[in-house]
Amino acid sequence: MHKFGVVALMGPPNAGKSTLMNGYLGQKVAIISPKPQTTRNRISGILTRDDAQVVFLDTPGVHRLRGKLNRFLLESAWQALSGADVAVALLDGAHYAAKPGAMEADVKPLVEPLKGFGGPVIVGINKVDAVKDKARLLPVMENAARFFPGAEIVPLSAVSGDGREQLLSRVLTHLPEGPAMYPEDQVSTAPVRFLAAEIVREKLFLELRQELPYSTAVEIEHWAEEPERVVINAVIYVARDTHKSMVIGKGGAMLKKIGSAARVEIEELLEQKVRLELWVKVRQDWTEDPGFLRALGLGE
Numbered sequence: 001m002h003k004f005g006v007v008a009l010m011g012p013p014n015a016g017k018s019t020l021m022n023g024y025l026g027q028k029v030a031i032i033s034p035k036p037q038t039t040r041n042r043i044s045g046i047l048t049r050d051d052a053q054v055v056f057l058d059t060p061g062v063h064r065l066r067g068k069l070n071r072f073l074l075e076s077a078w079q080a081l082s083g084a085d086v087a088v089a090l091l092d093g094a095h096y097a098a099k100p101g102a103m104e105a106d107v108k109p110l111v112e113p114l115k116g117f118g119g120p121v122i123v124g125i126n127k128v129d130a131v132k133d134k135a136r137l138l139p140v141m142e143n144a145a146r147f148f149p150g151a152e153i154v155p156l157s158a159v160s161g162d163g164r165e166q167l168l169s170r171v172l173t174h175l176p177e178g179p180a181m182y183p184e185d186q187v188s189t190a191p192v193r194f195l196a197a198e199i200v201r202e203k204l205f206l207e208l209r210q211e212l213p214y215s216t217a218v219e220i221e222h223w224a225e226e227p228e229r230v231v232i233n234a235v236i237y238v239a240r241d242t243h244k245s246m247v248i249g250k251g252g253a254m255l256k257k258i259g260s261a262a263r264v265e266i267e268e269l270l271e272q273k274v275r276l277e278l279w280v281k282v283r284q285d286w287t288e289d290p291g292f293l294r295a296l297g298l299g300e
């Protein structure tokens with residue numbers, strides 16, 4: 001019997017959704033950072049095995065923040081749910097083991113939509129590697145059972161891989177029978193240009209301080225395949241004049257660091273030499289500009 005289905009990876013920001021998806025794929029498709037709200041679009045990751053093909057949809061963390069960009073992020077998460085066969089609600093178990101009271105507010109925005117989803121919900125209690133005293137996980141699991149009644153609950157670590165297969169085997173029991181829909185070597189439906197722009201965005205998240213990464217966006221402006229290399233020009237949009245100099249850094253040092261880190265990874269992705277040129281442009285308050293958000297592929 002062969003199964004095919006779509007799994008929505010939902011959860012509060014920073015729970016480890018993107019890390020988990022990459023772990024299943026054995027390669028990096030979604031970008032990851034220690035900052036919440038790293039993911040901005042639904043991103044598919046396709047896992048092909050002999051007995052099943054599973055399409056994971058990584059989603060932006062569900063949270064309660066204001067602003068148009070955040071509304072689009074939420075919308076994108078709910079849309080993943082609407083097309084899914086199974087929902088995995090991933091929670092940061094280490095965070096709630098240390099702060100049991102924090103779970104309620106974090107999961108609140110998820111509870112009703114997951115009830116309305118109607119399909120099976122599996123709760124993943126992630127980051128168990130970071131919990132020394134495993135007894136502290138019990139109240140976390142009890143709490144999760146209270147907020148998501150009827151859901152199966154699986155502790156795991158997306159980083160170490162412990163529990164990852166157990167979670168997947170629970171997911172597989174709920175997937176419908178069906179043939180594979182994608183070629184076995186396809187890992188995502190996202191175009192490589194998008195993945196390249198995301199890699200640049202990840203470096204912005206890793207290098208820039210505090211709130212600055214949230215008001216940056218990356219657009220590939222030019223992409224030329226030459227015989228020996230790929231030439232890529234990418235624009236980093238910032239929302240204010242003052243942000244521009246912070247992204248460029250003293251003598252261009254910051255931009256250089258971001259550019260070379262991104263180039264190395266884009267070369268791995270494309271398996272080709274890459275020349276990456278980055279430009280920083282100010283687009284005043286772009287996070288509140290619906291037309292521009294749409295142009296970036298954020299929002300429908």
Ligand SMILES: Nc1nc2c(ncn2[C@@H]2O[C@H](COP(=O)(O)OP(=O)(O)OP(=O)(O)O)[C@@H](O)[C@H]2O)c(=O)[nH]1
Pocket residue numbers: 011012013014015016017018019020031032033034035036037038039040059060061062126127128129130156157158159160
């Ligand atoms: N210790 C530990 N850290 C983890 C684990 N999974 C993820 N992390 C870390 O948690 C942080 C957030 O991981 P992401 O995968 O970006 O989380 P996310 O849920 O996709 O976050 P958003 O896209 O912002 O919603 C990163 O620093 C990860 O390295 C885990 O199992 N154990």
Ligand SMILES: [Mg+2]
Pocket residue numbers: 017018019030031032038039058059060061
């Ligand atoms: Mg993410």
